[in-house]
Amino acid sequence: MTVEQTPCTPDDLRSLFLFEKLSEEQLAWLCEEGRVEAVGPGELYVEGDEATCFYVLLEGTVVMLRRVGADDVEVSRTSQPGVYAGAFQSYLGDRVPQVYNNTLRTTGPSRFYVLPADKFAGMMRDWFPMAVHMLEGLFFGSRTTRQVVDQRERLLALGSLSAGLTHELNNPAAAAQRATATLRERVAGMRHKLGAIAGDPSRRAAIAALVELQERAVEQAAKATHAPPLSPVETSDREDLIADWLDDHGVAGGWDLAATFVQASLDVDWLDRVAEATDPQTLDGALRWLNYTVETELLMNEIQDSTTRISALVGAARQYSQLDRAPFQVVDVHELLDSTLQMLSGKIGARIAVVKEYDRTLPRIPAYPGELNQVWTNLIDNAVSAMAGTGTLTVRTALDNDYLLVEFRDTGAGVPEEIRERIFEPFFTTKPVGEGTGLGLDISWRIIVNKHHGAIRCDSTPGDTRMRVRLPLSSPAPASDSEPDPAAESDSPVRSEPAAPPSQAVQEEQA
Template sequence: MTAVTTEELRGLFLFEALTDEQLRWLADRGQSRTYDTGAPVYVEGQPSEHLYVLLDGGLRMSRLVGGEDVVISETTHRGAYAGAVRAYVGDAAEPYGNSVVATAPSRFFQLPAADFAELMRTFFPMAVHLLDGLYIGVRNSEATVRQREHLAQLGTLSANLAHELNNPAAAAVRATGQLRGRVAGMRRKLAVIAEGGVDPRTIHRLVELQEQAVERAARGRPPMTPVEEADREDEVTDLLDGFGVPESYQLAPVFTAAGLDVEWLREICAQGDPTGPLRWLADTLETEALMDEIEDATGRISTLVAAVKQYSYVDTASHQEIDVHVGMDSTVVMLGSKLQGVQVVRDYDRSLPKVLAYGAELNQVWTNLIDNAADAIGGTGTLTLRTALDADSLLVEISDDGPGIPPEVQPRVFDAFFTTKAPGHGSGLGLDNARRIVVGRHGGTLDFVTGDSGTTFQVRLPLVRPKG
């Protein structure tokens, strides 16, 4: 360690306005200390004993978040400072809130925290009070707004999910009520059979017809326009009327929806009185259709629940190798209500390798970017999700065909608390949080390109995280 001259201190922006007396005071109490590349200057959690000011070289500042060392900043700017920056407010033994390592052979001006506190209180007492109040106010305000942002995002996702769950749930309830009525009718028919009121040969024939009808319905029918379907119903109705089947207008839609052809129905009608067999078939086909509807509705609910689990990474490690396509698709499902009028185009490179990441946090990024894209196109337009390999990174692009970002807004897109949305519709923290997650948590980049034909946000995630 060596002494530092007042002239060298005067060349630092932090001290350039100090008087000669103040600079001599600093030079007498501080000293220069050198560090090799990769050497720790100080470690988070240790008592904050010194203020460090970069004289030459470079530094990287990081914090431990969830057991992961997250880079906050990296600079070679002469005069950058770190360490006991708030020693003047009281307890000099307060732990360091971050860690700093040298990114090159570096030299720092090292000033004991107690001396830094004395400097501030002696020469700048008013500034101490102002800075302390400002720091606490900003910290509390930012914490409150960030919490509200997370709650607002959770509310948006919950509202979308409730809307998506309501439709299949209502369909399942409706189909179950109708099925109960069909089952009650079948019980009455079984009671008649049990009393011996139906010839066994007739029962055997009905069962055969039932199986044939179900098999034909399972094959599906070719797509028909509404006009073609109406013509087919009229044809079936005329056929049944010709054989004297009562209420043929109620049976015809059932047989048409099941895809039963007219000739097969004609063969049944020609074998004797068709009224009983046709009603039996209609009940069977409606029962099958209702069970299909219930299966489809509950399947959609199961799909939504699976999407929620994929989105939140429930029952999985927070940091693991993930397929980004799964998270993007589950996010689209979660935002399904908001994207109802939007055409979602997926241009995925399915051959991409998995990436080591915090899946739930990346899903927050996809949520912010997709939600912003939906707002940009006003709920109608095209949203394109694209993935590709870009050198040693996995590239994710989320594009909209909206009007683009105005030139005067572009420099502030990632600024915290900046928003172009109406009051109450955005906190301005969505893209700031997205950038923190992509850059700070994953060592990637988040950029955008924009123009009159739309905006594309580009997320690059390194396939191999750099060491150190």
């Protein structure tokens, strides 16, 4: 980039909104300590370099960019004289990283007023001591407040997840406990009936045949757990057939036995084989013994299903928390989404249909999985709230150029257009007081944009709101997981006149 220094005169600065309230002596000092630079198109400074100068646009056009993965993404563009950028946080000293938080480019010949960072810091402290103290308090107080509220937001989410997990664990645990108690009764009854049948030595041949039938009944009961469920009409018809058979053969209380046999997919043909293996005097006892056998098998299946569900919930909680894993790793996004959906299943409820449209061919990506789970939690929670307990939540993944796209779509009322640009602002919320901190989407924005160098946006119409998260397919590993979050340490890198209309104002980056 070509740079040509020219003398600075108070007239260059007096008309700019940034300096219009300064005295002639102050304008003269700025011209003495600073300079005017005429530059051609190119980079004025680069994100991450030491912040050495404070720049004010006199004429020309500037473009602000932020590094996202391996790319520089345009954040704002303006030709308004007076916009400023660069080392405007130098007055905070070494309490914040003194680096450029963006890249600034010019698109053509431009002129800037340039003031060295140390001079700008001294000017702020000398000319506006009270204002500097207030700005310092605002900056660090806001950062402290955000950290406290961030922690509160995480604790609230943890409490909600813990309550949901406790509820989800209690259901299969209670089912397993009930099944175990019933199983004890059925095993005791089975022992009693077997003793009665075996009491007559002449029936030992029949016992061998019954044992064979018992094994077949157990196999059939095991298969029944994986078979397609019968409709209520089909179930009723089959129970009627078996109950009629039992009544015809003099078996009392046949209706109770019929329900168990149908559940195990046993039919009249099987009952005929039982009748052939016994005599009329022992048929009742044999059928009840076999009924106990089938019931015990079904109960053991129920216990197995319950414990499997408990294990799955514990596995989902472990995957969600990422407590035993490295903070930064290569992950399958679908595993993270599934664990979050399972953890939130209690909050989602039965009246919200969850549709998964996953592209399973997508590659694993480098990421902070624990923090991505926090983003998924925030977005799903907002979608559920927007649908007021009824609707469809669609979670979709797809390839979007060099990015992995995760989309959450809900059928709620939508986000009004007049507030759509504000939903990622810290502390902005449409929920009633006490129901939201207004930091869920702000936290999500910082995790996706600053930590993962991705992007997040909202597209909304009534009945179709989509939160789209784009994550780079590749990203260099962080130098240190303890490095400060750049979003928490930086303020807006480019500012314009507060009174400028929206079409002229430069978009501010989130702090």
